[in-house]
Each structure stands twice: as C-alpha cells, then as structure tokens.
Amino acid sequence: MSEQTPKPRPPRRGIYFLPNFITTLALFFGFYAVVAAQSGAYDTAAIAIFVAMVMDGLDGRVARLTNTQSDFGVQYDSLADMVSFGLAPALVVYLWALEDLSALGVFWGKFGWLGAFIYAACAGLRLARFNAQAGTADKRHFQGLPSPAAAAALAGMVWAGDQLDFGGWPAGLPALAITLVAAILMVSNVRYESFKDVDFRYRVPFVFMVLGVLAVALMSVHPPTVLFLLALGYLLSGPIFTVIRRRHRRKRRQAG
Numbered sequence: 001m002s003e004q005t006p007k008p009r010p011p012r013r014g015i016y017f018l019p020n021f022i023t024t025l026a027l028f029f030g031f032y033a034v035v036a037a038q039s040g041a042y043d044t045a046a047i048a049i050f051v052a053m054v055m056d057g058l059d060g061r062v063a064r065l066t067n068t069q070s071d072f073g074v075q076y077d078s079l080a081d082m083v084s085f086g087l088a089p090a091l092v093v094y095l096w097a098l099e100d101l102s103a104l105g106v107f108w109g110k111f112g113w114l115g116a117f118i119y120a121a122c123a124g125l126r127l128a129r130f131n132a133q134a135g136t137a138d139k140r141h142f143q144g145l146p147s148p149a150a151a152a153a154l155a156g157m158v159w160a161g162d163q164l165d166f167g168g169w170p171a172g173l174p175a176l177a178i179t180l181v182a183a184i185l186m187v188s189n190v191r192y193e194s195f196k197d198v199d200f201r202y203r204v205p206f207v208f209m210v211l212g213v214l215a216v217a218l219m220s221v222h223p224p225t226v227l228f229l230l231a232l233g234y235l236l237s238g239p240i241f242t243v244i245r246r247r248h249r250r251k252r253r254q255a256g
Contacts, residue, residue: 016068019059023073023080026055030084033155037092042167043224045092046159050227052084053148074134078127085151086123090116093179096158097171104169115176115183119154122183123147129187142192145185145235149192153182153235156228163224182235190238 033048059077063069094116102109126147133143157178161171219226 015072016063016066016070018066019063019068019073020076022055022059022062023077026052026059026084027080029055030080030088033084033088034091037095042092042096042158042162045088046155046162046224049084049088049092049151049155052088053152056081056084056148074131078131081127081147082124085147086120086127089151089154090120090123090179092158093119093154093175096161097167097169097175098179099172100167100169101172101176108169108172112172112176115179119150119179119183122186123150126150126186140194142194144188144190145182145192145238147186149231149234150182150186152227152231153178156224156231159224160222160228163222178232185235185238188238190242192234192238 029048029052033045033052036042036045036048056077059073063073094113098112098116099109101112126144129144157175161167161175215226
C-alpha cells in the first residue's frame with residue numbers, strides 16, 4: 001500500500017493584528033484631528049496629526065521586526081495615510097484659517113477651500129505614486145515631499161498659530177501659500193532625503209550630539225514653533241539642495 005502525499009494546507013485566513021492595529025491608531029488620530037478642529041480645538045487637532053505620524057512610523061517597523069509584513073498591511077497603511085496626512089491636515093488648516101478668507105470676498109473664500117482640496121488631491125496622488133514605485137524607487141531619497149512631512153508643516157503651522165493667537169483671515173494668506181507649496185512639492189520630482197541609510201548604532205561625529213542637545217533645548221522653549229520650523233526647513237530642503245546640485249553640475253560641465 002503506497003503512502004499518500006499529504007495535501008498542502010490552505011493559507012490561513014486573517015490579518016496580522018499588531019501592525020494593523022497600530023495603523024488603525026494612526027487612522028483614529030487623523031480622524032480625531034478633524035473632530036477636534038470642528039470644535040475649535042486646533043492645538044489638539046495638530047497634536048493628533050503628530051501622534052498619527054508617530055503611529056505611522058511604528059507600524060512598518062513593528063511589521064519588519066515581527067516578520068508580519070503583508071500586502072493587506074501595505075494597502076491599509078496607504079489608506080490610513082490618506083486620511084491622516086491628506087484629508088485631516090487639509091480640513092484642519094481650512095477650519096483654522098482658510099475658511100476665514102471669505103471675509104476678503106467671495107473669490108478668496110473659494111480660493112480657500114480650493115487650496116485645501118488641492119492639498120488633499122496631491123496627497124492622494126503622492127501616495128499612489130509611492131505605491132506604484134515602491135519596488136524600483138531609490139531607498140535613500142523620496143521623489144517628492146512625503147505626505148507625513150507635508151502634514152507636519154501644516155499641523156505645526158496651525159499649532160504654532162493657535163498658541164500665538166494668530167488666526168483668522170490674516171493667517172489665511174500665509175497658510176494658503178504654505179498649503180499650496182506643500183501640495184505642489186508632494187507631486188513634484190524634487191528629491192528629499194529619506195535618512196533610511198543613517199544607522200545610529202555606530203559612532204557619529206561629536207557635533208551630532210551637540211546638535212541633538214540644542215534641538216532638545218529649543219524644543220523646550222516653544223514646541224509648536226520649533227516643530228513648525230523643523231517641518232518647514234525639511235519642506236524647503238528639497239528645492240534648495242536641488243538648486244545647489246544643478247549649479248554643481250553646470251560648473252562641472254563648464255570645467256570639463
């Protein structure tokens with residue numbers, strides 16, 4: 001009597017709990033940011049977006065550490081990012097200042113909500129392009145401003161403005177400019193450092209420690225303003241370094 005070969009077991013149904021639960025927390029804080037902004041708690045809304053950023057940074061790392069990566073997790077993370085870093089920042093900045101542009105006239109009122117929509121649409125396009133190029137993209141750089149960094153710039157602006165009692169239509173004009181710039185940079189081909197190749201387990205120059213101490217000291221002075229300036233600095237770093245690289249290339253060509 002010949003032995004029968006065992007039939008292969010069907011794949012287990014279900015999803016990995018821990019990384020997807022962290023993604024759900026990111027989605028929750030993005031949703032809560034909108035709820036808080038509707039009640040006028042703009043500082044709470046901005047903090048919720050920053051917490052969503054922390055959760056978004058954790059879910060992928062937890063999935064890799066526990067070997068629980070899945071296609072479901074990738075798609076779910078992208079959908080959560082659209083809410084937390086696309087819709088939530090757009091609606092929060094609109095309720096904080098862009099809505100009040102209507103005080104300058106009907107045209108400006110329409111420009112306010114269109115600016116928020118353009119940001120949300122560009123965030124969706126940025127996430128879709130990132131997913132499509134995930135297998136071929138250079139890990140050292142991002143093509144276009146990452147949506148969490150764009151959300152940090154908007155959330156930091158709202159948080160700092162609320163703490164400094166700066167809002168309404170006077171804040172609407174610079175808020176509209178920053179919102180549109182962030183939106184355009186998300187869908188641009190400007191390269192941004194990903195810092196994925198930085199390994200802090202090894203020795204680093206002493207100046208890094210000094211910069212870390214200075215960052216902590218500045219953060220203790222006024223956290224919202226410092227976070228906004230850091231996010232704004234990263235937002236501008238892409239275009240600035242792009243211009244510097246092009247100038248170096250021109251000089252090399254001329255020298256050659």
